[in-house]
Amino acid sequence: MNASAPVARKLKVATTSLAGCFGCHMSILDIDERLFTLLEKVEFDRSPITDIKEVGDCDLGIIEGGLCNAENVEVLREFRRRCKVLVALGACAINGGLPAQRNTLSLPLLLQEVYRSEPGAEHGLIPNDPELPLPLNKVHPLHEVVHIDFFIPGCPPSADAIWAVLTGLLAGEERPLGHGLIRFD
Amino acid sequence: MSYGLENAEHPETLRRVAIDPVSRVEGHGKVTILLDEDDKVRQVRLHVVEFRGFERFIQGRPYWEVPVMVQRLCGICPVSHHLAASKAMDAIVGTRRLTPTAEKVRRLMHYGQMLQSHALHFFHLCSPDLLFGFSSDVARRNIVGVAAAHPETARRGVLLRRFGQEVIRVTAGKRIHGTGSIPGGVNKSVTREERDVLLADIYDILAWSRDAVALVKQLHGQDPALYNSFGVFRSSMLSLVSPGGDMDFYDGRLRARDEAGAILFDQVDYRDYHAHIREEVKPWSYMKFPFLAALGTDKGWYKVGPLARVQNCDQIPTPLADAERREFVDYSGGAPIHAPLAYHWARMIEMLHAAETIKDLLHDDDILGDDLVSTGERAREGIGVIEAPRGTLIHHYRVDDNDLVTMCNLIVSTTHNNQAMNEAIRHVAKRYLSGHKLTEGLLNHIEVAIRAFDPCLSCATHALGQMALEVTLVGADGGELDRLARHGDGTTSRPAP
Numbered sequence: 144m145n146a147s148a149p150v151a152r153k154l155k156v157a158t159t160s161l162a163g164c165f166g167c168h169m170s171i172l173d174i175d176e177r178l179f180t181l182l183e184k185v186e187f188d189r190s191p192i193t194d195i196k197e198v199g200d201c202d203l204g205i206i207e208g209g210l211c212n213a214e215n216v217e218v219l220r221e222f223r224r225r226c227k228v229l230v231a232l233g234a235c236a237i238n239g240g241l242p243a244q245r246n247t248l249s250l251p252l253l254l255q256e257v258y259r260s261e262p263g264a265e266h267g268l269i270p271n272d273p274e275l276p277l278p279l280n281k282v283h284p285l286h287e288v289v290h291i292d293f294f295i296p297g298c299p300p301s302a303d304a305i306w307a308v309l310t311g312l313l314a315g316e317e318r319p320l321g322h323g324l325i326r327f328d
Numbered sequence: 329m330s331y332g333l334e335n336a337e338h339p340e341t342l343r344r345v346a347i348d349p350v351s352r353v354e355g356h357g358k359v360t361i362l363l364d365e366d367d368k369v370r371q372v373r374l375h376v377v378e379f380r381g382f383e384r385f386i387q388g389r390p391y392w393e394v395p396v397m398v399q400r401l402c403g404i405c406p407v408s409h410h411l412a413a414s415k416a417m418d419a420i421v422g423t424r425r426l427t428p429t430a431e432k433v434r435r436l437m438h439y440g441q442m443l444q445s446h447a448l449h450f451f452h453l454c455s456p457d458l459l460f461g462f463s464s465d466v467a468r469r470n471i472v473g474v475a476a477a478h479p480e481t482a483r484r485g486v487l488l489r490r491f492g493q494e495v496i497r498v499t500a501g502k503r504i505h506g507t508g509s510i511p512g513g514v515n516k517s518v519t520r521e522e523r524d525v526l527l528a529d530i531y532d533i534l535a536w537s538r539d540a541v542a543l544v545k546q547l548h549g550q551d552p553a554l555y556n557s558f559g560v561f562r563s564s565m566l567s568l569v570s571p572g573g574d575m576d577f578y579d580g581r582l583r584a585r586d587e588a589g590a591i592l593f594d595q596v597d598y599r600d601y602h603a604h605i606r607e608e609v610k611p612w613s614y615m616k617f618p619f620l621a622a623l624g625t626d627k628g629w630y631k632v633g634p635l636a637r638v639q640n641c642d643q644i645p646t647p648l649a650d651a652e653r654r655e656f657v658d659y660s661g662g663a664p665i666h667a668p669l670a671y672h673w674a675r676m677i678e679m680l681h682a683a684e685t686i687k688d689l690l691h692d693d694d695i696l697g698d699d700l701v702s703t704g705e706r707a708r709e710g711i712g713v714i715e716a717p718r719g720t721l722i723h724h725y726r727v728d729d730n731d732l733v734t735m736c737n738l739i740v741s742t743t744h745n746n747q748a749m750n751e752a753i754r755h756v757a758k759r760y761l762s763g764h765k766l767t768e769g770l771l772n773h774i775e776v777a778i779r780a781f782d783p784c785l786s787c788a789t790h791a792l793g794q795m796a797l798e799v800t801l802v803g804a805d806g807g808e809l810d811r812l813a814r815h816g817d818g819t820t821s822r823p824a825p
């Protein structure tokens with residue numbers, strides 16, 4: 144027995160969802176009871192499951208979703224500044240995913256159509272309050288704007304894939320996902 | 329009835345406080361509060377800050393892709409979108425009646441999702457507020473804190489959600505964004521082995537669901553004054569009910585009650601939804617504001633979701649949940665309950681109903697069948713409506729002769745609750761925040777009111793506080809990717825790079 148062994152510091156992990164559907168976050172929760180094992184080793188910083196609104200200095204940042212407006216870009220840059228290692232989780236973060244389907248369309252026409260010409264819409268106006276972030280012309284993947292350390296594909300990646308990467312990173316190892324865990328659907 | 333805090337005069341003279349992002353909800357939104365020099369609240373708004381344009385870019389896609397595509401609107405209740413779109417596409421392929429196997433496998437999938445979503449919402453997201461107090465320490469006000477203080481509650485929450493997700497995996501092929509439902513039916517049924525695995529757990533799930541209802545009742549009982557008044561906003565209520573007036577999450581007809589509980593309309597074919605529901609757009613949110621056409625924009629607001637469903641139906645068709653429903657209705661002596669915190673109670677009653685229904689379906693051999701699809705005469709328009717965990721969900725499509733979608737209109741559950749959530753937070757702001765120095769704990773009161781509705785703000789952004797008037801998106805390599813500017817009149821343009 145080694146009474147003087149230092150208590151290992153818990154690793155700090157921040158997560159956020161940008162232009163995603165939260166499915167990737169749900170897949171993190173799909174690790175089920177393994178969540179409790181994880182909590183012995185990590186502490187959550189800013190994340191949709193905590194009430195911490197500003198990201199602090201973290202060991203690991205996990206980002207779901209691509210960039211569809213100016214605020215997404217700010218949050219991404221803040222995560223890059225604060226997190227030692229940044230993971231792009233899922234199709235949207237890696238290549239824009241389904242929201243990037245709008246990239247072939249003109250944004251003003253898109254707004255026009257959704258707010259003015261649908262059945263049942265009253266008052267033909269397009270939301271434009273300064274509180275609303277400016278939409279970008281196209282949806283962009285994360286690595287176009289900041290350096291990303293790891294990519295986990297899938298829509299969403301399976302809980303097992305996420306678990307394999309997380310436990311690897313916690314052990315200080317890079318464990319490439321093999322056949323069965325690498326999926327794109 | 330409204331609290332008159334939507335539009336302040338001279339907002340430029342007021343101090344702005346933002347809750348940004350709203351946390352422990354599905355999706356992202358933000359709240360802005362404007363205060364005068366005496367700290368009196370003058371304006372409160374819940375903004376949904378993302379715009380995606382799904383309705384537009386789905387156009388031109390083949391109709392059979394739609395049930396798989398649209399579920400990517402939401403990773404928390406993808407099954408709702410998967411099934412609402414499938415129901416609309418059933419009409420396109422001319423299905424009059426699903427095969428018994430298809431109908432029951434879809435129902436099983438849907439009730440599985442109801443169970444997982446309600447468990448997630450209550451245990452993972454809301455229970456910290458209710459167990460620790462709205463102003464409790466921010467560091468432990470999350471599921472991790474619950475796991476430390478109430479390990480058994482947290483564990484059951486995780487296992488209830490897991491069970492619901494497994495029901496979805498067995499019926500849809502994947503826990504999130506599966507492919508099981510297709511126009512005209514399903515592409516798989518359940519095997520005996522899969523059923524037996526689920527059956528092995530169902531009695532625990534039932535017992536824990538009953539305990540969850542008991543826990544919520546106990547919380548109400550500890551502080552009825554708070555639970556009955558916090559964020560109350562009287563409004564009409566809307567949901568599907570079966571032809572016999574029963575609660576039904578998968579199918580039915582529209583029923584609405586006014587704020588006093590009287591029936592406004594009943595047994596309305598949901599294909600006529602646009603005759604009864606109109607939508608208003610406000611400049612400060614990407615989320616529209618639907619209202620009942622007959623009552624107009626001032627009075628037509630309504631609630632959807634568990635609180636509406638439990639009170640709108642005549643009965644719940646499973647015994648344990650119906651006994652709980654009767655106790656819920658009796659609690660207020662039959663007068664409609666409008667308290668947002670009662671959503672949690674109603675939600676746990678529904679979770680129990682979902683568990684009972686799953687048990688019954690697992691005992692029904694039709695789910696093992698192999699007659700999966702039925703079709704008929706091709707149509708050009710389809711409307712699918714379902715009760716999603718958060719409320720009534722409407723999908724409406726037109727499809728051309730080349731099988732491509734030409735029109736899509738979606739009214740998602742959370743949108744129906746837009747006005748109710750805004751009024752709830754205005755009530756809370758008036759009652760708890762106005763005239764006080766704002767603390768983190770007080771601001772959390774606003775979020776507690778929003779969370780009660782279980783909004784799915786369906787997507788994610790984070791605001792910076794004051795928005796820049798011009799943004800430039802520079803790539804990792806230093807090259808400019810995009811640039812745009814906002815002008816004084818609110819319009820935006822792209823300066824030439």
Ligand code: SF4
Pocket residue numbers: 162163164165166167207208232233234235236240241297298299300400403
């Ligand atoms: S990758 Fe798929 S699951 Fe993840 S956020 Fe995007 S659409 Fe949702």
